[in-house]
Amino acid sequence: MTTSSTINSAGLVFDNSYARELTGLxxxxxxAQVPQASMTKLNLALAAELGLDAAALGTELGxxxxxxxxxxxxxxxxxxxxxxxxxxRFSPQLGDGRALLLGEVIDTLGQRRDIAFKGSGRxxxxxxxxxxxxxxxxxxxxxxxxxxxxxGIPTTRALAVVSTGEAILREGVLPGAVLTRVASSHIRVxxxxxxxxxxxxxxxxxxxxYVIARHDPALSSAENPYxxxxxxVSERQAALIAQWMLVGFIHGVMNTDNMTISGETIxxxxxxxxxxxxxxxxFSSIDRQGRYAYSNxxxxxxxxxxxxxxxxxxxxxxxxxxxxxxxxxxxDSFPQRYQAHWLAGMRNKLGWTGEQPADxxxxxxxxxxxxxxxxxxxxxxxxxxxxxxxxxxxxxRDLYDDASQLDTWLPRWRARLAVDAxxxxxxxxxxxxxxxxxxxxxxxxxxxxxxxLQGNMLPFEKLLEVLQNPYQEQAELALYTEPASAAAxxxxxxxxxx
Ligand code: AMP
Ligand code: MG
Numbered sequence: 001m002t003t004s005s006t007i008n009s010a011g012l013v014f015d016n017s018y019a020r021e022l023t024g025l026x027x028x029x030x031x032a033q034v035p036q037a038s039m040t041k042l043n044l045a046l047a048a049e050l051g052l053d054a055a056a057l058g059t060e061l062g063x064x065x066x067x068x069x070x071x072x073x074x075x076x077x078x079x080x081x082x083x084x085x086x087x088x089r090f091s092p093q094l095g096d097g098r099a100l101l102l103g104e105v106i107d108t109l110g111q112r113r114d115i116a117f118k119g120s121g122r123x124x125x126x127x128x129x130x131x132x133x134x135x136x137x138x139x140x141x142x143x144x145x146x147x148x149x150x151x152g153i154p155t156t157r158a159l160a161v162v163s164t165g166e167a168i169l170r171e172g173v174l175p176g177a178v179l180t181r182v183a184s185s186h187i188r189v190x191x192x193x194x195x196x197x198x199x200x201x202x203x204x205x206x207x208x209x210y211v212i213a214r215h216d217p218a219l220s221s222a223e224n225p226y227x228x229x230x231x232x233v234s235e236r237q238a239a240l241i242a243q244w245m246l247v248g249f250i251h252g253v254m255n256t257d258n259m260t261i262s263g264e265t266i267x268x269x270x271x272x273x274x275x276x277x278x279x280x281x282x283f284s285s286i287d288r289q290g291r292y293a294y295s296n297x298x299x300x301x302x303x304x305x306x307x308x309x310x311x312x313x314x315x316x317x318x319x320x321x322x323x324x325x326x327x328x329x330x331x332d333s334f335p336q337r338y339q340a341h342w343l344a345g346m347r348n349k350l351g352w353t354g355e356q357p358a359d360x361x362x363x364x365x366x367x368x369x370x371x372x373x374x375x376x377x378x379x380x381x382x383x384x385x386x387x388x389x390x391x392x393x394x395x396x397r398d399l400y401d402d403a404s405q406l407d408t409w410l411p412r413w414r415a416r417l418a419v420d421a422x423x424x425x426x427x428x429x430x431x432x433x434x435x436x437x438x439x440x441x442x443x444x445x446x447x448x449x450x451x452x453l454q455g456n457m458l459p460f461e462k463l464l465e466v467l468q469n470p471y472q473e474q475a476e477l478a479l480y481t482e483p484a485s486a487a488a489x490x491x492x493x494x495x496x497x498x
Pocket of ligand 2: 257267
């Protein structure tokens with residue numbers, strides 16, 4: 001452990017409920033000192049949202065705080081303990097191996113937010129790891145999590161990336177970095193599993209009561225708060241995964257330690273957006289069986305929720321059989337919950353108002369028409385909006401290698417449009433408001449990161465700016481809408497934890 005001093009904290013006013021209330025679920029710890037810290041990227045908008053002094057954070061003070069070199073007053077840095085099923089296998093002790101929770105602040109809207117580091121050095125949970133993070137992946141998390149936020153998808157946020165001046169040994173030598181991550185909490189399914197594995201009934205109740213008070217306070221007076229809590233988490237995950245699916249987001253490592261209770265997307269290691277539609281798409285180099293493939297995400301979420309449910313059984317009902325019955329009913333409702341969110345989103349994407357009985361089938365058939373046809377998923381929905389406006393199907397048809405399935409689908413879709421009283425411009429505008437034009441395309445992300453690693457942050461800044469406004473077309477940004485060439489897209493691979 002390094003010694004620390006406290007300094008002016010640039011508006012960070014901590015109120016650390018996790019440290020206060022969940023003794024046993026963390027190890028108090030300090031960030032490693034780094035030799036040559038410099039600010040690579042600071043999120044001024046998020047700093048303002050948190051009520052921080054953005055100007056002060058832009059000085060050496062911000063560098064000192066977000067490198068971990070100095071502990072701001074009121075912080076109680078700690079490494080959180082958690083377990084997790086990784087690719088289906090249970091690891092009883094994971095925990096923050098290279099992360100630290102600095103503390104919690106109340107933002108300008110009165111919401112409690114965690115301020116945490118990633119890459120801040122070894123902790124008691126590091127096992128064989130070095131506790132470090134490198135600049136490319138931390139900038140990647142910054143870019144993609146901020147893009148998700150701009151898309152309206154619940155996510156952890158990125159407040160800062162500081163370069164540490166260290167050389168980190170990976171597959172080569174890479175520059176070190178610390179990311180400051182903001183989350184409505186870092187409590188995961190794996191946090192419950194950690195307590196449950198210790199067989200301490202009182203501690204699981206304490207954790208559940210803490211989490212309910214923090215994320216679902218209204219449920220504390222419910223008839224069965226713990227069952228209602230399971231339902232609330234399921235509902236948030238159903239909504240979240242539907243949003244991922246609707247924009248072609250593939251998380252890539254949906255281990256139970258990477259699923260939050262809050263319903264925010266967390267852990268931007270191997271994630272990527274799908275380009276041409278293929279329901280089996282996998283980007284992560286370590287996901288050899290395709291467990292976390294695009295189309296598996298809803299089922300995996302349900303599987304993870306079953307792991308959460310197991311930890312809550314003794315709280316749900318003293319009679320084990322009854323507890324299982326009650327929890328199973330909640331778990332079994334997940335597919336319907338998910339489908340309801342997905343279908344509502346697809347109706348908007350396809351330009352439909354109201355509800356018709358055949359909507360689900362028709363929506364699915366649009367995706368089926370794209371399967372294996374090299375169709376850019378993002379662009380297809382924008383071209384559909386163009387078709388509404390100009391009546392010309394060729395823009396959409398041109399995306400397909402073979403458009404024959406689309407040709408039988410389009411008349412059915414048109415017939416469905418005719419049911420709603422909506423004029424074409426209105427409908428097209430509605431579709432464009434929900435179908436993003438600008439997503440973090442893999443080749444653009446790679447270009448931006450490569451330039452950043454060579455010291456040129458301009459492509460990163462520009463891409464970040466474009467992604468802040470994903471729906472509104474700007475003529476001069478045409479390049480940002482293009483998919484990678486087919487050759488470049490083949491074999492795109494992402495990496496975990498690097
Ligand atoms: P992740 O795949 O990022 O969810 O990480 C899985 C587990 O490995 C977590 O407990 C991390 O804290 C830990 N971990 C990942 N990278 C490192 C590292 N470089 N040093 C120590 N622990 C790590
Ligand atoms: Mg993780």
